[in-house]
Amino acid sequence: MNKFFNSIVLKGVVIHLLLFGIFEIMNSTYYLSDTKALLLFFIFYIVTLSLLIWYLSNLAQTANKISNQVDNFLNNNYENLQKSTENDELSTAYNKLITLGHEIEDRQEHLENQRSQLESILTYLVDGVITTDRHGHINLANHAALNLLDQSNEGILGKELIEVLKISDKYSFHDLLQKEPELTLNTVNCEGASVILRVNFMLFRSESGFISGIIAVLHDTTEQEKTERDRRLFVSNVSHELRTPLTSVKAYLEALNDGALADPNLAASFVDVSLNETDRMIRMIGELLELSRMDQDKVKLHTEIINYVDFINYILDRFDKIIEKNYRNFKIKRH
Template identity: 45%
Template sequence: MKKKIRFYQSINTKIVFVIVLLLVFALQLIGANFITQIERQLVANFQEDRQVQMNFLESTLLPYIEMEASDEETEMDSAQEINSLLADFSGNGITQLEVVNEDLIIIGTSDGTQQNVVGQLSSDQDLRQAQVTESSIPRQVVDPVTGDRRWKIVEPVFSSNQDNQFIGAILMESNIETVYSQISQITRIFLQSSFVAIILSLFLANMVSRALTKPIKEMQKQTRQIAEGNYSGTLKVYGEDELGQLAGSINDLSDDVAEAQESTEAERRRLDSVLTHMTDGVIATDRRGKIIILNEMAQSMLDISSEEALKKNLLTVLNIEEELSLRKILENQEDILLNGTQNGAPTILRASFSLIQRESGFISGIVCVLHDVTEQERIDEERKQFVSNVSHELRTPLTSMRSYIEALADGAWEDPELAPRFLEVTQNETDRMIRMIQDLLHLSRIDSGKSVLELEIVDITEMLDHVLNRFEMLIHSAEYEGKNYQIKKVLENESIFVEVDPDRIIQVLDNIMNNAIKYSPDGGTITGRMVKREQTVIISITDEGMGIPKADLGKIFSRFYRVDRARSRAMGGSGLGLAISKEVVEQHGGNIWAESTEGKGTTFYLSLPYVPYEEEEWE
């Protein structure tokens, strides 16, 4: 926001004020010195003129004063001559002339109205002082009546016949006020001239100031535009002086800043794009651990909005403030695992820390990268569980085979009753391991994408009927002698053609039917149903066995998972059948799931995509 500059704060006003102040100061010095010198010179000239007049007057009056001082009688009246000369000499600024004898008796005066003082003793103190000191007394006095200044000279008169004999004195007063009037007039003229000079200097200073401040104001405007992000303006260069060079430098700076800003903005957009599309969460903090950057993936991983996280402490947002401190993170920079939530599902996050350091080594912040390792941890856990399960599943038959083979090696092969039974057990365990390895190889091909379906358009109704008929014959065979199983069929009354791999689907149906028979009680009924929907065919197989606990229902399609491990292993299962079935069905674009009520039985559902065919298409 631009701050308004007051009039007295403007640099233009300051320059004008400084120039005028310097001018006034110079005029004051010049005027004071000039008027003082003029005053001194005029007063000195005035005093010299009066002294010259006094000397002339003294030389003129000396003979008459000597005549007056002597008692000799002459034809000439010395007193009358003195008064006559004084009257003739008065004027031209001389206001008063008096002559006294050696006894300070007034013997002559220039004032015709004051002739009565002639013959009287003078009361003037300067005359008395001149008589005593026998020296000239010049000084300035003030007229008590008019208040004007007078220049007063008292000049002692000495006899020309006898050395240094005081015979009288002459008093002269002249009007020096005219000199001071001239000085006052000169002072007024000087002040008027100074005032005119100040007015002109104000005008000229304003012009000079504007000439200086105009480029500065343009520079100020341009720099403000640069600060606001507008780099299109160009300053006019008025000359090759310092201001012109500064304007050129600002133009160059504007171009450089524009390029740097464009580069920075491009980098920022690139960084924002990278941060936005990163599959990892990124958090940046300041040196105190306060969050300043949080990308969208980090917000999603931590289930927190940017507004909530910004300015909060990193340890608080990661919920690790009780286990770790910023100092430990700065010292160790080790990865840690965190529990997070993404889209309402629990996740496992790996947090990696790195420091933001300047070239000087000063740590200005921390970068935390969050990577979702939920799937990796799950896979790692499954791998560990898989290795454990495979080891366990293979150890059991191998241990059993080893026991029987050791017994045969110890001589049981010679026993006609034990040897065949031991060999049969060994063969069964071998077949069990071969089936398990074949199932593992099958799952491995499916996981690696190497399992290719050989699709055919088959009548799914006929296929299910064939599988159920085959198991119906199986339950009446010698293997299930003494068992009273029943198989119930609820099928569609029409042919339904589905594009599937017949061998794979039959394998799935066989796995489900085998489980149903294994876990059905004696006398139980196994029901096979088929329902045609608009775009799917749903096959369900229901048994009346022990059922599956609700907590285990979502895990039965996991590899090697058994609800009742002891019973399943006793029945010869490997724990891979349902896992293979799930993979095969999903390869066909279908779905498989189970519903169960513990103690009442279980129903497995198999859904396959179905596209109806019109009869015309077959014709």
């Protein structure tokens, strides 16, 4: 009912009636005295009213088509985009709207294709990627990021980035925009394993240059950190292993210098042990070079059977003088 009373046809009929009513009142004396003129006046009124209703109905129909087409666009419905064959102003506007609908449909399809390609790329990325809007709320996270942070897509979207990364006590979103820091985070992934993440932040700008959000890239450095720890431990062990024979040789040489050289049998034994320790250092350095070649896949391993008892006695012989000199309360017993 409201639609009828607000229609352009009804408004046109009312205005037409008012105009003719005013005209008839102003000339009422003439029409009352001339019945034929009054009849012609009403015939003219009916004809003009019919033409007006026909014309306004066409306009209303075109306006309704425009309104319905806009509603279809708002609902992402781009079917039945047929142009009008009429040449009036509203039909021209309707045809331009149809052209606009074709362009919107093409651009939406292009954007959907780009979004699908982007999601495919992000899905297969090893690094986690999270994007936010300009207020710091997450609007996209790839599969790797969800796994690294032990989150679900429904649970992470719309949340603040600093809350998800658990850095709100040190940084605000404004700090991330200004400083773009590189952070190291300790967290637990979806498998319950502890992981070390390196997080880099990059600003995301629109074509106009305004900051429209931030991109956080999460790189799992757990294996790198483990490799670095192993490397430091390896260097420490190598240093210790090299220091041990040097200390042993030094202890025997000091014993020789202190008078053991006068005893030929004892001196020969000390010299023999020192030579063995020197050979051991040479072998150790050779083994390090061999290990380097193994790391580069340039060597083949050869296994052999050894006498384990002789091997242990050889190890104990190396520490005899060191223990005798520095730890007088200890003594190695062989059985």
